[in-house]
Amino acid sequence: MAVVNYATKNLAIKIVYYGPGLSGKTTNLRYIYFKLDPASLGELICLETDTERTYFFDLLPIRAGMIGEFKVHFQLMTVPGQVFYEASRKSVLKGTDGIIFVADSQIPLLDANLESFDGLRRNCLQHDIDLNQIPLVFQYNKRDLNYLIPVETFNNLLNPRKCPHVEAVAINGVGVFETLREISKLTVPAVREKYFGEKRRAEIGPAGPAVPDAAGPGASASSQGAAEGVDFTPPIEEESLQVTKVKVKSPRDVEDELDKLSREYSEKLK
Numbered sequence: 001m002a003v004v005n006y007a008t009k010n011l012a013i014k015i016v017y018y019g020p021g022l023s024g025k026t027t028n029l030r031y032i033y034f035k036l037d038p039a040s041l042g043e044l045i046c047l048e049t050d051t052e053r054t055y056f057f058d059l060l061p062i063r064a065g066m067i068g069e070f071k072v073h074f075q076l077m078t079v080p081g082q083v084f085y086e087a088s089r090k091s092v093l094k095g096t097d098g099i100i101f102v103a104d105s106q107i108p109l110l111d112a113n114l115e116s117f118d119g120l121r122r123n124c125l126q127h128d129i130d131l132n133q134i135p136l137v138f139q140y141n142k143r144d145l146n147y148l149i150p151v152e153t154f155n156n157l158l159n160p161r162k163c164p165h166v167e168a169v170a171i172n173g174v175g176v177f178e179t180l181r182e183i184s185k186l187t188v189p190a191v192r193e194k195y196f197g198e199k200r201r202a203e204i205g206p207a208g209p210a211v212p213d214a215a216g217p218g219a220s221a222s223s224q225g226a227a228e229g230v231d232f233t234p235p236i237e238e239e240s241l242q243v244t245k246v247k248v249k250s251p252r253d254v255e256d257e258l259d260k261l262s263r264e265y266s267e268k269l270k
């Protein structure tokens, strides 16, 4: 559920990028971090092991317009995909408003995708999150590689609910903002209705991340026009990425750390 601070008029919508190890979750956040207007961004906070893989989570807060007089920001978080971080994946899902499932499109990784989605189902159950109701978007990533799982197969196996799906090459930014747009289209109205009892968008104006126009191959028809003039991003240079490293001793500390970071960010927005 979104965190609403009535005193400071801030509203935080939490989005979790879930998926198997190395599917490209952190790559999505890095791309967003590089492409969004710095004025809209908070710090990118990462916990990584020595091998650069996500240890507990990455967190990127971004501003996302207004709902009525409330400043909305999205907290984008990734879970660590490696199998042994199950406790950490579970913690990060707590209280989420929307989920982006980042699948790895390579055929040999079909089982890893299915196992990860099963894990998501299990973890959602434990947090009383109804996977049939919560805003959910699928990103089928790494479409630049060979021997790909067909989109239709993915949809049959993972997406009987017919949630939005986006084909992506996150490493080049293709589909990254499209995915973010899709999840904001689902989460913002849900949050608006839940907290403000409002259903009609026109009355209170739009809210959603002010994302640059960069449509991927899976872009929906309504945004295809934005595909023209897409800025093809050069490879990200690791040295130029400003990442704040947060030390967490055990998965149990993750929830405390998330609460603390969320409070600090809300303070900054005052």
Ligand SMILES: Nc1nc2c(ncn2[C@@H]2O[C@H](COP(=O)(O)OP(=O)(O)OP(=O)(O)O)[C@@H](O)[C@H]2O)c(=O)[nH]1
Pocket (backbone or CB within 6 Å): 019, 020, 021, 022, 023, 024, 025, 026, 027, 028, 053, 054, 055, 078, 079, 080, 081, 082, 141, 142, 143, 144, 145, 168, 169, 170, 171, 172
């Ligand atoms: N070819 C290709 N490689 C990609 C793409 N997206 C990400 N990668 C690469 O895949 C690797 C893993 O990406 P990450 O973003 O770190 O994966 P992750 O899902 O965060 O992994 P964990 O944190 O371990 O769960 C990196 O080497 C990326 O450069 C893509 O679209 N195409």
Ligand SMILES: [Mg+2]
Pocket (backbone or CB within 6 Å): 025, 026, 027, 053, 054, 078, 079, 080, 081
């Ligand atoms: Mg990662």
